[in-house]
Amino acid sequence: MAFTSLATAVCLLMVFNGCLASWWSLGVYNDLSERVVDSTPCESLTNILNSSQQTFCNYNRKIVNSIAIGTRRGIVACQQNFANWRWNCTTFTGENLFGAFVKNNTRETAVINALLTAGAERQIALDCRDEKLPNCTCQINGDNGVVNSTFFLYECSFDIAKAHDIMSKFLETPSNDDTAIIAEHNHNVGSNLVGQRYRKCRCTGFSGSCSVQTCYFASPDIDTIGQRVREKYGSSVEVTVNASNSALQPVVQTINNHDNELVYLKRSPTFCNQDTTYGILGTVGRQCSNNLSDPDSCDIICCGRGHITVTATQPKQCCSFIYCCRIECQDCGEETFTEYFCK
Numbered sequence: 001m002a003f004t005s006l007a008t009a010v011c012l013l014m015v016f017n018g019c020l021a022s023w024w025s026l027g028v029y030n031d032l033s034e035r036v037v038d039s040t041p042c043e044s045l046t047n048i049l050n051s052s053q054q055t056f057c058n059y060n061r062k063i064v065n066s067i068a069i070g071t072r073r074g075i076v077a078c079q080q081n082f083a084n085w086r087w088n089c090t091t092f093t094g095e096n097l098f099g100a101f102v103k104n105n106t107r108e109t110a111v112i113n114a115l116l117t118a119g120a121e122r123q124i125a126l127d128c129r130d131e132k133l134p135n136c137t138c139q140i141n142g143d144n145g146v147v148n149s150t151f152f153l154y155e156c157s158f159d160i161a162k163a164h165d166i167m168s169k170f171l172e173t174p175s176n177d178d179t180a181i182i183a184e185h186n187h188n189v190g191s192n193l194v195g196q197r198y199r200k201c202r203c204t205g206f207s208g209s210c211s212v213q214t215c216y217f218a219s220p221d222i223d224t225i226g227q228r229v230r231e232k233y234g235s236s237v238e239v240t241v242n243a244s245n246s247a248l249q250p251v252v253q254t255i256n257n258h259d260n261e262l263v264y265l266k267r268s269p270t271f272c273n274q275d276t277t278y279g280i281l282g283t284v285g286r287q288c289s290n291n292l293s294d295p296d297s298c299d300i301i302c303c304g305r306g307h308i309t310v311t312a313t314q315p316k317q318c319c320s321f322i323y324c325c326r327i328e329c330q331d332c333g334e335e336t337f338t339e340y341f342c343k
């Protein structure tokens with residue numbers, strides 16, 4: 001991934017240009033080898049963290065480290081899950097990590113807020129369970145204990161509620177502008193996905209008889225959360241913010257339950273044409289699929305401009321297993337393959 005080189009550039013740019021990015025950029029801070037972030041003093045994050053987050057960092061350096069690692073995992077999950085979409089979660093160097101268009105509070109902004117929050121919160125829960133943070137431990141109360149004669153639950157579980165509590169303190173929203181209200185809603189959507197925990201068990205009875213099981217609660221992995229967020233991208237709800245009570249009101253009034261949906265204020269750009277001011281690369285030259293049922297079908301990705309078909313050949317190798325024990329390969333002609341690219 002073009003990720004590592006980019007990350008260093010972001011910070012240099014921010015340090016020297018003094019531009020203010022958002023906490024999202026924690027996810028690309030340095031090359032995020034875990035120790036580098038950990039040993040970075042909070043003061044050098046002034047271009048990423050706003051004043052309240054700076055204060056948070058001063059008292060919770062280790063937690064900010066977990067947030068950075070989790071945010072990065074969220075970004076990776078975003079790029080993997082959206083690789084075949086017109087908007088593919090591209091990141092840039094500088095102030096606007098995902099491009100300036102996200103300031104319009106579109107569905108993509110919602111995806112980013114939900115997925116990066118989920119990544120961070122999940123990482124906090126993981127680090128709590130592994131006793132890496134001073135503020136929390138593995139969850140040993142609640143659901144734990146003997147459930148019935150054959151079923152025990154005593155291993156460390158994720159304490160999702162505590163992780164949520166910690167992340168909320170980091171994201172604390174004293175301001176009441178539309179952007180903050182929308183962001184908070186989408187943070188919670190991401191957070192709820194982390195909270196959809198499930199029971200993982202293994203057999204510990206005599207000779208694997210499974211008469212006793214050891215279980216704990218785990219959270220969905222970040223890739224699964226990424227898939228859920230991508231599904232929600234499709235069903236996200238356009239809203240307005242009621243100025244008198246800050247309530248989110250769906251524009252289409254027949255939608256009455258948007259509590260667990262991503263919400264957005266403005267329609268997205270098409271992402272078809274390049275617009276570098278807003279961080280939109282356009283789809284000229286994008287590889288696409290000639291299969292109409294694929295999400296990256298040329299029909300969708302190329303925005304009606306059509307595509308070019310490139311047929312190429314590559315040397316083929318034929319390998320066989322020789323008894324015993326090696327594999328032998330030989331060149332055996334060429335194979336052709338076809339690729340499609342947007343005009």
Ligand SMILES: *[C@@H]1O[C@H](CO)[C@@H](O)[C@H](O)[C@H]1NC(C)=O
Binds near residue numbers: 266269
């Ligand atoms: C942001 O929203 C405004 C108002 O709807 C619109 O005119 C503008 O084109 C949008 N910008 C981008 C980059 O989508």
Ligand SMILES: *[C@@H]1O[C@H](CO)[C@@H](O)[C@H](O)[C@H]1NC(C)=O
Binds near residue numbers: 059060134135166169
């Ligand atoms: C974490 O624990 C430290 C030390 O006890 C405390 O100062 C800090 O406020 C706690 N942070 C959170 C987010 O609860």
Ligand SMILES: *[C@@H]1O[C@H](CO)[C@@H](O)[C@H](O)[C@H]1NC(C)=O
Binds near residue numbers: 147148149150151
């Ligand atoms: C014990 O509880 C588990 C979890 O609720 C359940 O799946 C299992 O069937 C129960 N076993 C018995 C013997 O009741």
Ligand SMILES: *[C@@H]1O[C@H](CO)[C@@H](O)[C@H](O)[C@H]1NC(C)=O
Binds near residue numbers: 022170172173174175
């Ligand atoms: C800092 O950023 C968070 C999350 O983006 C936001 O909720 C909070 O209002 C900001 N605080 C200040 C003092 O701007």
Ligand SMILES: *[C@@H]1O[C@H](CO)[C@@H](O)[C@H](O)[C@H]1NC(C)=O
Binds near residue numbers: 242243244245249
């Ligand atoms: C905004 O909220 C107020 C107070 O709850 C309500 O009376 C009003 O009808 C709402 N505005 C719209 C446009 O729905």
Ligand SMILES: *[C@@H]1O[C@H](CO)[C@@H](O)[C@H](O)[C@H]1NC(C)=O
Binds near residue numbers: 079083282
């Ligand atoms: C995302 O799309 C842009 C152009 O739209 C392309 O340059 C880039 O390689 C794509 N990234 C991935 C990871 O596919």
Ligand SMILES: *[C@@H]1O[C@H](CO)[C@@H](O)[C@H](O)[C@H]1NC(C)=O
Binds near residue numbers: 291292293294
């Ligand atoms: C097109 O894609 C669909 C779904 O991804 C798949 O089931 C189908 O076999 C593909 N068709 C061709 C011709 O590859």
